[in-house]
Amino acid sequence: MYKIGIDLGGTNIAAAVVGFDNKIVAKESVPTGLPKTPDEIADSIAALVRSVASKAFVRMDEISVVGIGTPGAVNAEGVVENDANLGFVNTPLREMLEERLGLVCRVGNDANCAALGEQIAGCGKGTRNFIAVTLGTGVGGGIILGGKLLTGVNGAAGEIGHMVIDREGIPCKCGRIGCFEQYASATALVNVAKEAFPDITGAKDVFDLAHADNLRALEIIDDYTEYLADGITNLINIFQPEMICIGGGVAAQGEFILKPLREKVEKKRYTKNASVQTVIRAATLGNDAGLIGAANL
Ligand SMILES: [Zn+2]
Structure with missing residues (x-):
């Protein structure tokens, strides 16, 4: 099984297929292309997930979870409460991506994700x-x-x-x-x-x-x-x-x-x-x- 990590930014959306050893198997990124509605951003993320998975020769049923790091505060339900740049106001990003992908999705703050990555697989x-x-x-x-x-x-x-x-x-x-x-x-x-x-x-x-x-x-x-x-x-x-x-x-x-x-x-x-x-x-x-x-x- 594999995991997918997404780094959603105002300029680019990056995605990686990550193995259970936390090594990156494949990476891909696309321009965010703002201004876009939250629905259009979710469409772009979903398309990128499918694309990076196919690049890694990984089937959707081999993906256990998709995690998204986004700017802004994210509550326990995966709702992004506010991000002016991406136009998120109480945007239920987790639900929007689970609907599009049919996979378990999790959403967190991007700076927190970077910290977690360093602690799990980097200097920490x-x-x-x-x-x-x-x-x-x-x-x-x-x-x-x-x-x-x-x-x-x-x-x-x-x-x-x-x-x-x-x-x-x-x-x-x-x-x-x-x-x-x-x-x-x-x-x-x-x-x-x-x-x-x-x-x-x-x-x-x-x-x-x-x-x-x-x-x-x-x-x-x-x-x-x-x-x-x-x-x-x-x-x-x-x-x-x-x-x-x-x-x-x-x-x-x-x-x-x-x-x-x-x-x-x-x-x-x-x-x-x-x-x-x-x-x-x-x-x-x-x-x-x-x-x-x-x-x-
Ligand atoms: Zn301040």
Whole structure:
């Protein structure tokens, strides 16, 4: 038997056939093609499921479950309560796909799926208490406690990007001031760096300048890492997970960012003398994490 994982995004819909060893057998993706109605999006997902299954030479009766990772909060019934980009408002995505496919479907938040994927098959393999932090346009995350994804009472748990770390700081689109993602996202790093280097276009440009020993770029990254360490230390102090994995474009910098991050966290964390401490590592699965996690919802 096989599982199918779907990563539904505003730009693309990706699908993977996943074996029971959690290895990806085949992958396929199509443009989401917005604007579309929720029914049209469900039609696209159903067509993609059939197509990727045939690519893997897997029959529909060999598929035990289809898991879909979507932006937005997803309740226990598989209803996406809100996503402005995809036009979902209380959209019963699970039911819509079960009708179209005649298979058991599960729906979860995309950042949570990525965390689950890393915990099951990536850098967190073997851990039961694990947090994934993704540094991209925003800051996403997922929290796994005792081997179980923390969804909260309404499916919206794990929004670690919206913990406030500076109440007199930068306004956030969620309505609060000084959220973690306003300091630790790749977008935040670029916004700060643009004041010194107006020509840069992405976070990689800032790191390239730092690798060339540009002092201002090094200062900007040091300050960025300090904020990142504040948020990561908050998570460690509350959850004391076995591992926190850092994903997203910034994590591609590897030890260049992780080494100073660990040093800063070491100074900040509450448990300075504990013999067992949270390990901080880079995510290893990239975009496959969301697909493998969705297949395992
Ligand atoms: Zn916020």
